[in-house]
Amino acid sequence: MSPTAEPPVPGGRPAVLPAPVDVSLITSGHHVADARLHRHCAALRRAGLTVEVLARGTAADAPPGVEFRPLEAGGLTRRGLHALLLPARARGRVLLTLDPDLVPAARLRRALPGGRRLLVVDVHEDYQALLRDRSWARGPAGAAARIWTHTATRLSRRADLTVVADEHVPPRTAAHRMVVRNLPDFRLLPALQPPGPVPRALYVGDIRGSRGLWTMLAAVEAAPHWQLDLVGPVAAEDRERLREWQRGSSAANRVRLHGRMPPRAAWQLAAGAWVGMALLETTPAFVGSIPSKVYEYLACGLPVLTSPLPRAAELVRACGAGTVADGSDQAARILSGWAGEHRAAYERCRAGAVRWSEDHRQTTTPYDRLAGTVAALLAAASLHPLPDPAEAA
Structure with a gap:
């Protein structure tokens, strides 16, 4: 059965409803x-x-x-x-x-x-x-x-x-x-693929300051070999500042905003990506949780660059599938190293993410x-x- 739609009804009901x-x-x-x-x-x-x-x-x-x-x-x-x-x-x-x-x-x-x-x-x-x-x-x-x-x-x-x-x-x-x-539901995610020729980071989720928007932009700005794909809606309070950043930043042409996408389409962008970003702030809403995107990055075989959220940091360290960055300066140094002199460290993180994915490809x-x-x-x-x-x- 393909998706069907009825015209939007402002608080009311359509004239005739189908069966329950x-x-x-x-x-x-x-x-x-x-x-x-x-x-x-x-x-x-x-x-x-x-x-x-x-x-x-x-x-x-x-x-x-x-x-x-x-x-x-x-x-x-x-x-x-x-x-x-x-x-x-x-x-x-x-x-x-x-x-x-x-x-x-x-x-x-x-x-x-x-x-x-x-x-x-x-x-x-x-x-x-x-x-x-x-x-x-x-x-x-x-x-x-x-x-x-x-x-x-x-x-x-x-x-x-x-x-x-x-x-x-x-x-x-x-x-x-x-x-x-x-x-993650692996049925909604792409098959594992190797990283592409150009270092590229991926973020999927709500795009706002508290979820790491400004940290990610500053990190990519300071790591000139990297590109960044941002998938999701931008919070209203951050839109004007983001437009100003795009007008004035030297990294604007390396950052792509894709807007909101359904999961299958969003995660196709993981193909060829190098790393998943989860640089959320340590707010009361986030400090005790693990962002779902961390699991999905790992499921796609992507190493995770996470902020020091305790549970997310513990997860990526335990499986050797990423590292922790406390702020944009440290994130930029890690990214630059992974694309340069510390490529072997990146490959070890990539292998850890692939192992996690292969170990968790459960059918249920x-x-x-x-x-x-x-x-x-x-x-x-x-x-x-x-x-x-x-x-x-």
């Missing part, structure tokens, strides 16, 4: 090109479940094999409207939420007469810590967001299944809690285990028949 599906993956904040969203959908489809996705974006960026129902993009007001109405628009026997603001309405929806659904809440980040990394989360807006995320996290404990991305991610006392780490991912659990819940649950879509509309 097994799983509705709904998100008020994520773009349909989001990597975790794609990994969820791929595993659910492998488990034989039908899936619809309600998210921002276009059908071209949607996972294959799902029904895609695009949402109208907008600011916080639009997102709030989606948070209230998406659970009612969803047709799935299972609601799988990716954002904390969806949880209250989803909990209410499943409690209403005729609205019984299984609820799976994906709490894939420590939202309270993440807010401390957002410039907008100050003053009254920040206080309201903290109250909302705290409430949503508490409500998620009573979902039919509460999914977290790591052991440290709350809620830790959920009734049915499952850890689904952001490990954490997402497959989650999909199997969802399928089992559906099979075991005595769900009331869903209302006729035409009548519900």
Whole structure:
């Protein structure tokens, strides 16, 4: 089944809805090109479940094999409207939420007469810590967001299944809690390939200062033999400064901005790359975690240049698949050495990354285990028949 789309509906329903599906993956904040969203959908489809996705974006960026129902993009007001109405628009026997603001309405929806659904809440980040990394989360807006995320996290404990991305991610006392780490799905990644003739670094993910944007640019600027591919959306607060950098930097022609791309297309850029960059700042949101991109770089056989995030640094050192750079100056020295007099050290790191990739090419991912659990819940649950879509509309 190829992705399908209905016209965006600003908070309402289409005149006629198709028949129910097994799983509705709904998100008020994520773009349909989001990597975790794609990994969820791929595993659910492998488990034989039908899936619809309600998210921002276009059908071209949607996972294959799902029904895609695009949402109208907008600011916080639009997102709030989606948070209230998406659970009612969803047709799935299972609601799988990716954002904390969806949880209250989803909990209410499943409690209403005729609205019984299984609820799976994906709490894939420590939202309270993440807010401390957002410039907008100050003053009254920040206080309201903290109250909302705290409430949503508490409500998620009573979902039919509460999914977290790591052991440290709350809620830790959920009734049915499952850890689904952001490990790579090798089916979405290219085959291992040797590095190309020109030293090239790769970054895939949200592009913002706290995720290492300025550190990466300064490092490549000071390592003139290197190129850099940046894949992902640039944060609004960093766009003007980035434009100024492009106008004035001698390295501007060596840095390519690809914008947002679905995972399969994004990771094709790993072919021929020399290194994956993960120079995130040690913010409260990042210090206790391992960025998913670190695992994906290793899966592609790329050595990792990471900032001193404790768990990421421990991982790349333990498998000999990269090194740690504390700031742009040290990162530039490492890159210059790898392309020059320390090429043998680079080759050892490359070999460590390839070993990691070959050792972890498992056929079953954490997402497959989650999909199997969802399928089992559906099979075991005595769900009331869903209302006729035409009548519900």
